[in-house]
Amino acid sequence: MTQDNTDAASTGADAPAYRSHPYKAFTVTVADHIAEVTLIGPSKGNAQGPDFWTEAAPLFAALDTDPDVRAIVLTGSGTHFSFGLDLPAMMGDFGKVLASDAKAGPRTDFHNLVKSMQGAINAVADCRKPVIAAVAGWCIGGGVDLISAADIRVASADAKFSVREVKVAIVADMGSLARLPLIIGDGHTRELALTGKDIDAARAEKIGLVSDVYADKDATLEAAHAIAAEIAGNAPLVVQGFMDVLDHSRSARVDDSLRYVAAWNAAFLPSNDLTEAVTAVFEKRTPQFKGE
Template identity: 65%
Template sequence: MTAMDDLVSLRVDVADGVAEVTLLGPGKGNAMGPDFWRELPLVFRALDADPAVRAVVLTGSGPHFSYGLDLPAMAPTWAPLLADRALARPRTDFLDKIRDLQNSVSSLAECRKPVIAAIAGWCIGGALDVVAAADIRLASADAKFSLREVKVAIVADLGSLHRLAGVVGEGHLRELALTGRDIDAARAERIGLVNDVHPDRDAVLAAARALAAEIAANPPLVVQGVKDVLGQQREQRVAEGLRYVATWNAAFLPSEDVGEAIQAFVERRAPKFQGE
C-alpha cells in the first residue's frame, strides 16, 4: 500500500486481517492539522482496497484520542475569508476546503471494512466528527467528548450533526451541539455514543482489537454487505446534510465572533461574543 509509505500524522499496522490506524499528531494531543486531513482518506481508501484487511481499529497515540482541529496549523485556511469576507472568491475557495475536510471524514464511512474507534482521553470537535463516521465506538473510563464548535463560533460541518442523530438521538445531539459542553465516558455510554467503557487506554485498545478480530473471522464479503446495507439510507441523508452545511458555513461563518474565538484561543482567554 504505497499511499501509506510516507505518513506523518498516522501510523498503520496490519496483522491477522485487522488494520490498526493510530493518530500521531504532530500537534499536541494528536491535534488534526493539514497532514492529518490529507492522509486520512489516503489511508482509508488503501485499507478499503486491501483484501488482507477485514476490519480496522482507529485509536490515538498517548493519553488522548485527539484535541480536534489544530487551529494554529489550519489558520491559513481561514485567513483569506476573514480578511476579505464580502467577496465571492474567498467564499468559494473556503467552500472547496470544507468539502475536502468532509470527504476526509467520510472516507471512514465509505470504507467497506468496519471501523472500530478506541477512544481514550479527549475527543473534541473534529475528532468527534471522525469517530461519528466509525461503525463502533469504545471508550476508556477517562474519555471525554465535546462537540465544541459552537464555542468557537462555528456550525459543526464535518458530519457529527448528521451522523450522531441516529446514534444518540435528536435530544442528546441538540444538547451537545448547542451547549458545546464536555461529557464523560459514563454519560457517553448512557446516551449510546459509545458501546462500552473500559478501565483505561490499554483495556479499551485490547477490547477494540478483540472485537475487530471477531468481525474479521466472519465472511468478509458478507460483513461488507452488512455495512453497505446499514449505511445505504444514512449516507444518502448525510451527504445531503454535508452539502447544505458546507454552503451555509461558506456564506455565514465569516464573522467578528469567529475572529474573536481565534484571537481568544491564541491569547488563552475566554472569548467575548457580540453576535456580529
Template identity: 65%
Template sequence: MTDELENLVSLRVRRTEHVAEVTLLGPGKGNAMGPDFWRELPMVFRALDADQTVRVIIITGSGPNFSYGLDLPAMMPSWAELLTGDGLAAPRTHFLAELRTMQAAVNSIVECRKPVIAAVSGWCIGGGVDVIAAADIRLADATAKFSVREVKVAIVADLGSLQRLSGIIGEGHLRELAYTGKDIDAARAETIDLVNDVYPDQEALRVAASELAAEIAGNPPLVVQGVKDVLGVDREQRVAAGLRYVGAWNSAFLPSKDLGEAVQAFLERRPPTFGGQ
C-alpha cells in the first residue's frame, strides 16, 4: 500500500488478498462528502487501478450509513462567488471547473478497470447515489435508504446519477426519484433493480460482498477487466455528453433565490418554501 493511501482523511483503504475495501469516513456527519473526499476519491481509484494485485474493489461507508451525500456547509464557501456575485462569466467559469473536477472524481470509479461493488447500509443520499451508480454492482442491507435528493435543495443532480441510473432502473423510476427527491427503502430499491440483493443486516451484507468479490477475483483478471470495458463503452460515451450538458446548465442556472432558500432552510433545520425564482 502506498503512503498516499495510508494518510487519507475521507477514505480508508484495506486490502485482503486480491480485494481492496474502500470505506467512506466523512469527516462530515454520515460520511458526508466534503473537499477532502473529492480530492482523495480519484487518487484512491487511480492507485487501485494501477495496483496489479487488486482485482476487485468494495466501496462502503463507515458506521451505520453509506453517505448523507454532499457536505453542503463544507462546500458552500467555494460556491459563494457564484451565488453572491454579479452573474458575470468569471464566477460561472470557476464553478464549472470545480464541478468538472467533482464529476471526474466520480468518473474515476468507472474508469478504474477493476470491478467495483457498492455495499450500502443506512442512508445513501445525493452524491452517495452518484457514487453507487458508478459502481458495477450494488448490494444493500435491510436498513438501506436511497434518495436522489438534489431537487430538494434546488439543484439539478450533476455528478452522474441522472445519466447512469436510466440504464440501471429505467427512465420511469429515475424520473420519479429525480422529480420528487423521495426516499426509498431497500425493498423498493431491489424491486426497481437499483440493488441486486438485500441482506438482513450489515454483517450479512459485508460477508456477501466479500464472497462476491472473491468469486470475481478468482476469474482471469484481464478478461474480467475486458468485460467491464466492453459493457461500459456505449454507456460512458452517452454519460460524458450528459455530464458536459448538465455542467453547462448548472453553471448558467444554479444561482437562484430557491437555492438560497434551500441552503438557509437546511441551516435553520426547517422546511424550505420555494417560489420559482
C-alpha cells in the first residue's frame, strides 16, 4: 500500500517531520488546521499490531505540538474501524508470560509492555488537540480503548462495538475500563465488559458512546470533519484550556485504574483459560473455559 502522509499545504521545507514519516499503521494528512489520522493495519480490519503500539504515541505527541493542527479526525481505512488487538502478531511479546511457571522476570517484562502499550492510547487522550473518532464497521476491543480516548465519537449506521476481552480470557487493560464509565456510566460499562456482547450503532448512541449516527462511512467522516472545523474556528489556546480543565478531574482516576490493571494482569493474566483462548483463536473455534 502506498501512503500519502502530506498534502499540498504541508510539503514545504518547514513542514513538521512527522507528516512525511513512513508510518506502517497510519496515514496522516493536514489541511485547514485539521489532521486526518487513518488506521491502515497492516493486518485485516486495521488490527493493532506492533506497528500501531510503537507509532501511536510519537504520532499524537507530534500532532499535539504542531501549531497548524487545531483538531484531529481519527478514522479507519476500508470497511472497518479496527478489529482491536492483533493477537497473532503480538504473540512474540506475550508468549513468555503465558507460561504457567512465568517468574518475576517475564512478568516484569510483561508489566513494562502493558505500560508501554497504555502509553499509545494515553497519547490520544492526552493530546491537547481535540480528537473526533469517526467509526464505521467493527470497533472491537482495542478499538474501543482507542475511541474511548477520543473527545468526541460519531458512527455510521453499520458500526458495531464490542468490549470483547472477556471472550479471550483477558482483563481489558488499555483504558476502556477506566474511561468508559466516564462516558457511558458504570452500569453500561459493566454490561459490555462482563458479557463481551456486540452492540450496534443505535444502542451505542442510546447509551452515549457516540454522539450521532450517520447513514454511511462517507457521511460519518464528513460529519467528523464538520465538527473538527467548528473546533478549529475557535481560539486555539482557549480550546486547549478547555481540554486541560475537562481532563484535570478525570486524569488521576484514569491513571490509577491503568496502573492497577497493569499490575493485576502481570500477576494474574497467565492461565489455562488464556492458553485455551489463544489456541482457539489460531484454530478458529469457540474456546472452552474451565476457570483454571
